[in-house]
Amino acid sequence: MKAIRIDKPGDIGLVEVEKPKIANSREILIRVVCGSICGSDLGIFKGTNSVATYPIVIGHEFGGVVEEIGSEVTGIRPGDLVAVDPVRSCGHCYACRHGRQNVCAGVKCVGVHMPGGFSEFVTVPAERANKVDPERISPELVCLIEPYSIGVQVNTRGRIAKGDLVLVMGCGPAGLCIIQDARARGAVVLASDIIDARLEAALKMGAAAAVNVKKEDIRKAAADFSRGEGMPVVVDAACTVDSFPLALDLASPGGRAVIMGLGAAVSQVPAVAVTRKELDVIGSRLNNHRFEEVIAGMERGIYAPEFLRSHVFPLAEAVKAFDLALNHPEEVRKVVLKFDA
Ligand SMILES: [Zn+2]
């Protein structure tokens, strides 16, 4: 079968690999229908994802149709449409014991630390497959449940609720999912980016205002938006060396800053930046069992996966799709690969 593999930074290809077999009684075999390219996949390609291992069949945003089930699997049958939660955890470390499996001491993400879903077939533990009703969510959109789960995780970690003023820095796909979910929670969102097309998308996804930080002073924009108080919640979805300290700077006294970058480059932050305002600096990683919530939200129509998906390519053109996502961030929201085309 065909799969998309990155052998080392800069080296991606559509390769022939062996079709996987169910390895234990609780696994299922899925025929992948669609997958979407994530910024973290681009990071693995560029060599900037500090947690990736090579060579790796990538893909953690995917879904498909169940082909085969292990003997102990209940609740899922061949023919079911499923979205796959890519988080794998040990179940017994401190984080797992406290309901924080997404930061398990041995956490693994499919397509980052272990073979991913950008392949024609994949085996996964049945407990990580979430059933989707194809009458309510198009099979060609199931891969976009994972990116929304990131948005829900960030906003849950940030305790974003009705009436909160929220600055979302960075309006790539993750930022857009965060914005749309924050809006659905009743928050009022200020979006910032350096690309006008992304800001337009942010406004379509529900941001109340948008700032191009190359053209406007974000400090002034945040002050105006918050009547001079600073932003009660800042989400750093820009994930650069400078955006982390800036997020702390723009937060109001008593505010929250949610950090989600995976870079290893060092930002300079004085202790007083946190202490003076008694900020909650909150990390957010992957998702912690958020798929059901996202699926329910999609079914209720509070998200716009059709708009999030800006491009569709057949699997055969995966390298071209990657090139587009890598080199034209102004055109791309989510690039979706169709595996059955
Ligand atoms: Zn992703």
Ligand SMILES: [Zn+2]
């Ligand atoms: Zn664990």
